[in-house]
Every structure is written in structure tokens, then in C-alpha cells.
Amino acid sequence: MTSRPEPxxxxxxxxxxGMSHYLPMPIVEIGDGxxxxxxxxxxxxxxxxxxxxxxxxxxxxxxxxxxxxGGMTSGLSCLPDWIVTTNLSLRRAPDALAGPRGTGDxxxxxxxxxxxxxxxxxxSTVSDGDGHEVATSWLxxxxxxxxxxxxxxxxxxxxxxxxxxxxxxxxxxxxRFFALEAGERPGELLLHPAVHLRNxxxxxxxxxxxxxxxxxxxxxxxxxxxxxxTPGIIVSDLVIHYMNPGREGPVVASASILGQRGHDILVRxxxxxxxxxxxxxxxxxxxxxxx
Amino acid sequence: MESEQFENGDVxxxxxxxxxxAGPDGGPRxxxxxxxxxxxxxxxxxxxxxPDWAFTADMSLHLLPTGPIERLRxxxxxxxxxxxxxxxxAELSTDDGRPAGLxxxxxxxxxxxxxxxxxxxxxxxxxxxxxxxxxxxIPPTAYHEELDLREVSPGVVTVGxxxxxxxxxxxxxxxxxxxxxxxAAVSLGRTLIGPTATTTDVHLGFLELAMTGPIRAEAVPVxxxxxxxxxxTAVVQVLDGDGRVCSHATVEVTAS
Numbered sequence: 044m045t046s047r048p049e050p051x052x053x054x055x056x057x058x059x060x061g062m063s064h065y066l067p068m069p070i071v072e073i074g075d076g077x078x079x080x081x082x083x084x085x086x087x088x089x090x091x092x093x094x095x096x097x098x099x100x101x102x103x104x105x106x107x108x109x110x111x112x113g114g115m116t117s118g119l120s121c122l123p124d125w126i127v128t129t130n131l132s133l134r135r136a137p138d139a140l141a142g143p144r145g146t147g148d149x150x151x152x153x154x155x156x157x158x159x160x161x162x163x164x165x166x167s168t169v170s171d172g173d174g175h176e177v178a179t180s181w182l183x184x185x186x187x188x189x190x191x192x193x194x195x196x197x198x199x200x201x202x203x204x205x206x207x208x209x210x211x212x213x214x215x216x217x218x219r220f221f222a223l224e225a226g227e228r229p230g231e232l233l234l235h236p237a238v239h240l241r242n243x244x245x246x247x248x249x250x251x252x253x254x255x256x257x258x259x260x261x262x263x264x265x266x267x268x269x270x271x272x273t274p275g276i277i278v279s280d281l282v283i284h285y286m287n288p289g290r291e292g293p294v295v296a297s298a299s300i301l302g303q304r305g306h307d308i309l310v311r312x313x314x315x316x317x318x319x320x321x322x323x324x325x326x327x328x329x330x331x332x333x334x
Numbered sequence: 335m336e337s338e339q340f341e342n343g344d345v346x347x348x349x350x351x352x353x354x355x356a357g358p359d360g361g362p363r364x365x366x367x368x369x370x371x372x373x374x375x376x377x378x379x380x381x382x383x384x385p386d387w388a389f390t391a392d393m394s395l396h397l398l399p400t401g402p403i404e405r406l407r408x409x410x411x412x413x414x415x416x417x418x419x420x421x422x423x424a425e426l427s428t429d430d431g432r433p434a435g436l437x438x439x440x441x442x443x444x445x446x447x448x449x450x451x452x453x454x455x456x457x458x459x460x461x462x463x464x465x466x467x468x469x470x471x472i473p474p475t476a477y478h479e480e481l482d483l484r485e486v487s488p489g490v491v492t493v494g495x496x497x498x499x500x501x502x503x504x505x506x507x508x509x510x511x512x513x514x515x516x517x518a519a520v521s522l523g524r525t526l527i528g529p530t531a532t533t534t535d536v537h538l539g540f541l542e543l544a545m546t547g548p549i550r551a552e553a554v555p556v557x558x559x560x561x562x563x564x565x566x567t568a569v570v571q572v573l574d575g576d577g578r579v580c581s582h583a584t585v586e587v588t589a590s
Contacts, residue, residue: 129419130392130440132537134584136557137565144557156582157541161418162391162442164539166582179556179569179584181539183392183440185418280567280586282394282537284421284438286414302398302433304534304588306563309396311436326413326423328396328436330535330586 061239062248063111064208065220066093066104068151069201070112072119076198080155081119083200085112087149092214095272098146102278103257104217105178106133107250108151109167113182114249116153117163118193119200125193126163126184127285128249133180134280140332141277145177161186189244212239216271221254223270230263230298230310232270236289247289252314252325256283259296260310260329275334279307283327291318306333335370335464339457343381347374347464349406355477358530358590360402361434364395366477368512368536370408371395371424371437373464376508378410378422379441381457387450388420388441390508392539397426397435404429408437418443450502478517481510489522489554489568495547495575505543506572506580512538515570515583518551523566523587526559531566535586546575556584564589 066087073082087100087108094100100108110131117126139145153167162185169178212220221240224233232255234240240251260281261273298312307330314325337347347370355366372390379388400406406426413421424437456462474480481499484492493499493506493514501507506514516533523531551572559566566587572580 130539132394132539132584134537134556134567134586136567137560137563138558156579164541164582176557179567181537181582181584183539280535280537280584282438284413284440286416286421301396301436304397304399309398309436323413326421326438328394328438330396 060242060248062107062250064210064213066108066250068108068111069203070115071201072199074199076200079120080158081116082152082154083112083116085151085153087151089148092216094146096274097143100149101217101254101257102133102135102281103254104250105169106131106180106253106281106283109133109169109180110182110249110253112151112153113165113167113180114184116155117165117182117184119196120155120158120163121186122193124186125189127187128182129185130183130282130284131180131249131253132282133178135178136176139171139177140279141334144175145171148172149177194243217254218258218270221251223255223258225268225270226295229266229268230259232259232262232296233293234296236292236294245290247294249285252285252289253283255294255296256312256314256325256327257281257329259298259312260331263298263300263310264308264331264333277332279330279332281327281329283325285325287316287322287324289314289316289324291316293317294324307331308333335373336461337374337377337464338461339377339459341459343378343412343457345374345378345410347408351403351405354474357532359399359532361400362406363516364397364533364536365513365516367397367406367426368393368395368516369509370406371439372509372512374408374410374424375422375439375441377457378412379420380455382412382415382420383441383443385446386443387446388443390540391419391440391442393437393439393508393512394537395435395437395512395535397534398433400428400432400434406434478513481513483514483517485517485521488525489518490550490552491518491521492548492550495544495549503543505545506549508540511540511572511581512536514549514551514572515585518553518570519568519585519587522553522555522568523589526555527564527566527587528589530589531587532589533585534588536583538581538583540581542574542578542580544572544574544580549574549580553585
């Protein structure tokens with residue numbers, strides 16, 4: 044069994060986790076930090092090695108960004124408790140699936156819609172550099188008392204990732220950074236949960252899972268076993284349920300096609316933690332658009 | 335609607351198709367399917383959450399085109415029963431075995447509410463009717479008319495809160511939420527992408543009990559619609575009479 048270390052939040056330029064160095068997004072809290080239902084804004088400067096030939100971020104990685112900012116914003120509403128993601132939903136606008144719209148740098152505005160006793164729901168609006176809304180996302184989180192306490196924050200929060208980590212790890216293509224491996228058939232992929240893919244509590248980051256599931260969905264539609272870019276094939280919407288944490292690995296994603304509506308293919312994807320008695324981690328429904 | 339409960343607690347249900355809730359392609363609208371899935375999910379949650387209770391926290395519905403059918407079938411099973419949440423999925427199929435879509439539901443597990451402590455619900459294995467017309471009861475008109483959903487303007491639809499659309503605590507029923515969201519989305523879609531606009535995909539999160547009417551759904555597009563592909567993405571929010579956001583949904587609307 045993998046040991047479960049105390050959470051490590053780092054400091055300075057190393058603050059946070061591997062995902063936040065790979066997909067750097069400075070986040071600021073709007074207002075003076077006293078609002079019971081916080082609002083935040085993230086600005087994502089798209090690095091060339093994570094976007095496609097058009098400059099568009101893959102939907103799983105876009106979901107990773109809304110998971111990061113939505114999770115943090117949810118957590119701020121719960122301090123001194125913290126949160127864990129239970130459900131992540133994202134839709135891209137129809138005019139942002141191809142062509143120039145929705146490419147390049149992105150801005151994500153997030154606010155808490157509901158803070159209950161045991162759960163929090165946030166909404167994120169994603170805009171491109173021209174101010175067009177290109178995606179919408181909502182996130183449900185469960186409130187918990189984390190081991191080692193919540194991440195340390197000074198309110199209002201200002202998280203600056205402009206000082207980019209120069210470790211070549213964070214310049215790798217997505218399939219290498221996420222340590223993906225082909226499975227036994229198209230749509231089956233393995234992810235090895237390296238340290239940089241985990242969160243401060245040592246479990247697989249929700250964004251790592253989102254990328255894995257997105258890639259599996261695109262691969263089953265493309266009928267390919269090797270992870271990598273799938274030109275002309277993009278996930279237009281997804282909903283991911285996080286049921287159990289990924290701890291041991293390898294994590295095995297398995298995608299299956301349920302049917303088709305025109306250019307849209309409905310795909311169901313699951314992820315299991317093979318090293319943890321093949322425990323079911325996630326189930327997702329995704330629409331894959333084929334241009 | 336009919337249901338069958340199995341020894342392991344899993345539930346299968348059927349929605350006999352009817353023109354009163356048919357969409358432009360002849361198949362059932364997502365609003366009616368949402369009612370089936372919500373009802374069956376609720377049934378499955380009773381045994382899965384026992385001795386506690388469970389409320390629907392979110393529901394996503396993803397439909398495939400079926401065309402005209404006799405009945406829609408839903409098979410509900412438990413994916414995870416945690417301490418505070420329950421996750422179910424529903425496989426949707428036609429009477430001739432074709433896939434018709436998928437639903438995923440999360441329930442919040444809570445201590446059984448006081449007013450439900452003594453309630454006894456038959457969860458024994460077997461097949462039973464979920465709803466039927468009483469002797470002499472007038473057959474319903476179009477489903478959305480029966481619910482009395484009223485279009486105020488493109489994308490804005492209201493419903494009065496009355497017992498027929500309420501749940502066990504008098505709030506707007508989860509299945510009616512789905513119908514209201516469907517109607518608001520289609521209303522916006524008819525304006526932006528054409529008269530055959532149909533809601534094909536919904537991610538719905540329940541935020542608050544809608545306890546005061548009239549209840550209003552407002553649909554707003556995300557980005558620009560794509561009339562060439564007959565495609566619209568929208569956010570739909572349901573607000574109660576006090577202006578509180580009671581549910582938040584994102585939807586996909588298509589037109590042939």
C-alpha cells in the first residue's frame with residue numbers, strides 16, 4: 044500500500060501541486076475576502092505544449108481548471124473545513140468547438156451558488172480573450188475535515204503562478220505528463236499516479252482523472268489504443284462523478300460507445316484503481332463531437 | 335409507469351410512450367423521461383439508503399434518438415453507497431433493446447426526516463404500477479399542458495406550485511423540475527435554432543427546495559448557437575417565488 048503522508052502545500056514558487064504548475068492559472072478572490080459565498084477569477088495563459096494545433100485546450104484539462112478554481116472557491120466558503128469534489132460538469136459552447144473561438148488564453152469566473160452543511164455547489168463561466176463565453180461548468184463538493192487542516196490562505200486570496208516552474212516535467216506533452224499508457228483495446232487507458240498528479244493529501248488530483256477520462260472517450264471514438272491528440276474529435280460536454288479516491292494505481296479507464304446523434308457520440312467512461320482491489324473511482328458520461 | 339424491484343434492490347421501470355409527451359422525432363421528451371428516472375431513482379434509494387433517507391442532489395440525462403417507440407425502459411443500479419452520498423446510474427433502452435441513453439444521479443443521504451419516520455413503503459420484490467388513471471378520471475392532455483407550464487417569453491417558463499406538481503414535503507417535484515427546464519430550453523431553442531428544437535442532454539443540480547410559487551425557469555445561451563448544425567447550449571436556472579435559485583442546469587438543445 045502507498046503510504047499516506049501528511050499534506051504538503053509547498054511554499055513560494057513551489058506552492059500547490061504538480062497540476063497547478065502544468066496548467067498555471069493565477070487566481071484572485073474578488074472583494075475583501077469576507078463574503079460568505081466567495082467569488083474568484085482565474086486567468087489561464089495557455090502554454091503551447093498543452094493546446095491543440097488551433098490553440099484549444101482539451102475539454103478534460105479545461106475541466107481540470109474549473110475543478111481547481113471551483114474546488115478552491117468551495118473550500119474558502121467552508122474554512123476551517125475543506126472539500127472534496129464529488130461531481131464535475133462542463134459544457135463547451137457550440138461555436139467554441141472549432142475555429143478560432145475559445146482558443147488561446149482563458150478567463151474563469153467562479154462563484155459559490157450554495158453552501159450547505161455538508162455540500163457546496165459552485166458555478167464557473169469560461170471566457171476567451173475576446174470576452175466570449177466559451178464554456179460553462181458546475182461543481183459539487185462534499186465538506187470534510189481534512190487531515191492536517193486546510194490549505195493555508197490569506198484572504199482575499201491571491202495565488203500567483205506567473206513564476207513558472209522551469210522543471211522540464213511541466214513542458215511535456217499531456218500524454219507523457221499524465222503518464223498514460225495504452226490498454227488492451229481502443230478506449231482503455233492506464234494512468235500511473237505519479238506524485239505530480241496527486242493533490243496535497245496524496246490522492247489523484249481530480250483534474251488528472253478528467254484528462255484520463257477525456258482521453259479514453261476520444262480514443263474509443265477514434266478507434267485507437269495509444270493516447271494522444273485526436274484531431275477533429277473533441278469532447279463537447281462531460282459529467283464526472285468522483286466516488287472513491289485514486290491512491291494506488293494503475294488507474295484503468297474504460298470507455299464504451301452507447302450511441303450516436305448526428306456528429307455527437309455518447310460515451311460512458313469508468314475509472315478503477317487496479318491496485319486498490321479494482322475499486323470503482325469514477326463514472327462519467329461524455330458527448331464526443333466528430334467534425 | 336410501471337416498475338419492478340429485484341431481490342438485490344435494483345429497479346427496472348417502464349414508461350409507456352404516448353403522443354402527449356412526444357418530441358419532434360416521435361420519441362419521448364426528456365421532461366417525461368426525467369420523471370421516470372427520478373421516480374425509479376427514488377425507489378432504489380429507499381433500500382440503498384436505509385435506515386436513512388435520501389434526496390436527489392443532482393441528475394444528468396443523456397438521450398439518444400429513438401424515434402417512435404412503444405415503451406422506454408430504465409434499469410437502475412447502485413454504483414456507490416457512501417456515508418453521505420449515494421450514486422446511481424440508469425441505463426435507458428427501447429422495447430426492442432436499442433440503447434436510448436444514460437442517466438447518472440447523486441442522492442444526499444440524511445437521517446430520515448421526522449414526518450417520514452413512520453411511513454412504510456413497499457420495496458418487496460415484484461412488479462407494480464407506479465401510476466394509473468382512476469376509474470372515471472379524465473385522460474390527461476399534453477404532459478406539459480397538464481403540468482400547466484406557461485411560456486412567458488422565449489426561454490422563460492413558469493409553473494404554479496400546487497399539490498399535483500409537489501413532492502412529499504410540498505416542494506416542486508424533481509421530475510417536474512426536469513420538465514420545466516426542458517420547456518424553458520426548448521422555448522429558447524425554438525427561437526434560436528428552429529421549431530424542431532429538442533432537449534437532448536441535461537446536467538441538473540438541485541440547490542434548494544422550491545417551496546413558494548410561482549416557480550420560474552430562465553434559459554440563457556452559452557456562446558452563440560450554431561443554426562447550421564442545429565445546436566444550442568444553455569444554462570437554465572429555476573427560481574422560486576422569492577427569487578432564490580432552486581436548481582441550476584446546463585442543457586444541450588438540437589434541431590433537425
